[in-house]
Amino acid sequence: MNDNLSSYLKRYIDLTEQENERFQSFLKKTVLNKGDFLLKAGRICTARYFVVKGCLRLYYIDSKGNEQIIHFGLDNWWITEYDSLINQKPSNIYIQAIENTELLTLNQTSFEKLTLEIPKINTLFRIIMEKTFIASQRRMEYMLSYSGKELYQKFVSQNPQFLQRVPQYMIASYLGMTPEFYSKIRSNSV
Amino acid sequence: MNDNLSSYLKRYIDLTEQENERFQSFLKKTVLNKGDFLLKAGRICTARYFVVKGCLRLYYIDSKGNEQIIHFGLDNWWITEYDSLINQKPSNIYIQAIENTELLTLNQTSFEKLTLEIPKINTLFRIIMEKTFIASQRRMEYMLSYSGKELYQKFVSQNPQFLQRVPQYMIASYLGMTPEFYSKIRSNSV
DNA sequence: CGCGACGTTGATTTGCCTCAACGATTGTGG
DNA sequence: CCACAATCGTTGAGGCAAATCAACGTCGCG
Numbered sequence: 001m002n003d004n005l006s007s008y009l010k011r012y013i014d015l016t017e018q019e020n021e022r023f024q025s026f027l028k029k030t031v032l033n034k035g036d037f038l039l040k041a042g043r044i045c046t047a048r049y050f051v052v053k054g055c056l057r058l059y060y061i062d063s064k065g066n067e068q069i070i071h072f073g074l075d076n077w078w079i080t081e082y083d084s085l086i087n088q089k090p091s092n093i094y095i096q097a098i099e100n101t102e103l104l105t106l107n108q109t110s111f112e113k114l115t116l117e118i119p120k121i122n123t124l125f126r127i128i129m130e131k132t133f134i135a136s137q138r139r140m141e142y143m144l145s146y147s148g149k150e151l152y153q154k155f156v157s158q159n160p161q162f163l164q165r166v167p168q169y170m171i172a173s174y175l176g177m178t179p180e181f182y183s184k185i186r187s188n189s190v
Numbered sequence: 191m192n193d194n195l196s197s198y199l200k201r202y203i204d205l206t207e208q209e210n211e212r213f214q215s216f217l218k219k220t221v222l223n224k225g226d227f228l229l230k231a232g233r234i235c236t237a238r239y240f241v242v243k244g245c246l247r248l249y250y251i252d253s254k255g256n257e258q259i260i261h262f263g264l265d266n267w268w269i270t271e272y273d274s275l276i277n278q279k280p281s282n283i284y285i286q287a288i289e290n291t292e293l294l295t296l297n298q299t300s301f302e303k304l305t306l307e308i309p310k311i312n313t314l315f316r317i318i319m320e321k322t323f324i325a326s327q328r329r330m331e332y333m334l335s336y337s338g339k340e341l342y343q344k345f346v347s348q349n350p351q352f353l354q355r356v357p358q359y360m361i362a363s364y365l366g367m368t369p370e371f372y373s374k375i376r377s378n379s380v
Numbered sequence: 381c382g383c384g385a386c387g388t389t390g391a392t393t394t395g396c397c398t399c400a401a402c403g404a405t406t407g408t409g410g
Numbered sequence: 411c412c413a414c415a416a417t418c419g420t421t422g423a424g425g426c427a428a429a430t431c432a433a434c435g436t437c438g439c440g
Contacts, residue, residue, distance in 0.1 A: 062335035070327065083324045086317075115313070122312040123305070127276075129319040134273045136326050137260065143333070144366055145252035148396070168419065176334055181396055183420055190395085338428070358387070371428055373388055380427085 002027075002104060004052055008076055013124045023118065026110040032056075032097035039095040045084035047107040048125075051077050054101025055165055059173070060093050069173040072166065078128050098166065143176055151175045152185045192217075192294060194242055198266055203314045213308065216300040222246075222287035229285040235274035237297040238315075241267050244291025245355055249363070250283050259363040262356065268318050288356065333366055341365045342375045 001024050009015060015023065027050070032038065038056065039045050056073035058081065070093070073079035084091035085108060106114075115121045142151060155175060156163065162171065172182035184190045191214050199205060205213065217240070222228065228246065229235050239246075246263035248271065260283070263269035274281035275298060296304075305311045332341060345365060346353065352361065362372035374380045 060331060062331075064335070068331065068334050070330065082320055083327070086320050086324065119309040119312065122309065122316055126312055126316040126319060129316060129323060130272055130276050133319060133323045133326065134276065136323060136330070137273070140260065140326065140330055140333075141250060141252075141258065143330075144258050145254070167417090169417095178397060179419075180398085180421085184396095187420075189421080357385090359385095368429060369387075370389085370430085374428095377388075379389080 002052060004076055005050055005104060008050075009124065012127050013120050015118075015120065019118050019120070023114065023121065024104075026114055027104040027106055030103040030105050032101045032103065034097055034100050036097045037094060038097065038103070039081055039084075039091055039093060041092050041094055042090050043084075044088055045081040045091050045093075047105045048078055048080040048085070048111065049073070050104040050106070051075055051079060052102040052104060054097060054103075055099040056095055056101060057098050057166075057170060058093060058095050067173055068176075069170055072162070072174070074161075078132075098170070148175070148177050148181060149185050149190065151177075152182065192242060194266055195240055195294060198240075199314065202317050203310050205308075205310065209308050209310070213304065213311070214294075216304055217294040217296055220293040220295050222291045222293065224287055224290050226287045227284060228287065228293070229271055229274075229281055229283060231282050231284055232280050233274075234278055235271040235281050235283075237295045238268055238270040238275070238301065239263070240294040240296070241265055241269060242292040242294060244287060244293075245289040246285055246291060247288050247356075247360060248283060248285045257363055258366075259360055262352070262364070264351075268322075288360070338365070338367050338371060339375050339380065341367075342372070 001021065005024065005027075006020055009020065009023070030049070032054070038049065041061065051073045053075055055075075056079060057069050058071040058073065058079065059067050059069040062068050071079070073095075079095065081091050081093045081095065083089070084093065111121075111125075115125075142154065146154065152175060155171065168182060168186075169179040172179045175182070177185075181190070191211065195214065195217075196210055199210065199213070220239070222244070228239065231251070241263050243265055245265075246269060247259050248261040248263065248269065249257050249259040252258050261269070263285075269285065271281050271283045271285065273279070274283065301311075301315075305315075332344065336344065342365060345361065358372055358376075359369040362369045365372070371380070
């Protein structure tokens with residue numbers, strides 16, 4: 001039983017003690033070292049992951065060969081690649097640990113059993129999905145509306161914890177700019 | 191009973207005839223004229239909408255005063271503004287009919303009753319949410335990876351039906367460019 | 381008819397990229 | 411423990427994609 005997860009769940013649905021235990025009995029603890037991959041392009045994603053502790057990046061390689069970071073996964077977030085998971089098709093996405101990371105894995109067959117057994121779990125994952133979507137839509141609005149410098153300033157003020165944990169070139173990629181330009185923004189030369 | 195909706199539902203969940211009828215009894219038919227608003231910034235979004243026939247645009251006004259189109263809603267799509275609906279907060283989004291449009295409205299209190307009564311409905315909306323998210327993530331990848339001209343070409347080949355129905359300046363906005371630049375791409379002068 | 385909405389075209393500007401060179405730091409094998 | 415490479419960040423010069431601004435053409439409609 002993981003307490004982080006239990007209190008996470010409480011925020012969204014009411015589970016009895018038995019249901020909570022039953023839920024968590026389907027989860028498998030996974031440990032990744034910095035640099036390890038949870039998913040590589042070409043593979044089919046088979047699970048949803050709850051990050052207990054650590055940090056992941058979700059990225060793809062675009063047609064020009066650049067790594068584009070879409071998303072970070074930190075402590076107490078669920079992360080997965082939905083297009084591959086839902087449609088059972090090869091991923092174009094990589095998910096990689098950028099710190100030593102501890103995860104709980106809920107694979108798709110367990111997920112399906114679980115939602116039949118405890119229908120409330122559907123509600124949980126609907127809510128997670130909604131929150132994920134809202135965040136993604138807000139990010140899109142930011143990218144469309146703000147200059148590089150504005151994006152940087154907003155990111156820094158809203159996510160100070162990242163700066164300590166994530167190398168600059170990854171933040172640059174997440175913000176949709178080159179590391180060089182990111183550096184120039186930081187040094188105020190732009 | 192709406193047949194478009196019935197066959198839409200069949201694609202995602204198994205409902206008995208009674209459940210289908212019960213579901214649809216919660217829906218309210220709404221008709222909008224071209225130009226009418228389903229939601230305006232500052233209001234709280236209270237429902238999910240199924241577009242039976244017509245076309246909507248979902249957009250916001252950015253800090254420079256430009257309309258930025260995030261999404262179109264066409265026949266047989268669900269549309270809503272999740273951030274406002276889920277978090278019950280004032281929307282920064284407008285949803286407007288760009289053709290005369292016929293909708294089915296599922297308001298949030300009905301939605302909540304419905305999911306209690308027929309838990310499978312949670313699955314339905316989880317799936318809709320997943321599909322919406324996947325589309326949004328793919329769009330983000332496109333915007334980050336491709337030039338204006340490439341975006342235009344992909345859009346045209348994947349959505350030829352839009353060109354007949356939607357004015358150019360809206361497509362330009364959806365693709366994240368100015369109408370002037372869009373026009374230059376079309377005339378091949380860029 | 382005349383006005384407003386929409387689209388086009390050209391001149392100019394600009395935000396960001398590319399490329400290249402060069403520090404600083406980390407880690408690794410001899 | 412040092413040498414060396416790899417990784418990461420910085421800085422500058424030059425270039426390009428797309429925005430801005432402005433003028434003008436066209437169409438549909440009150």
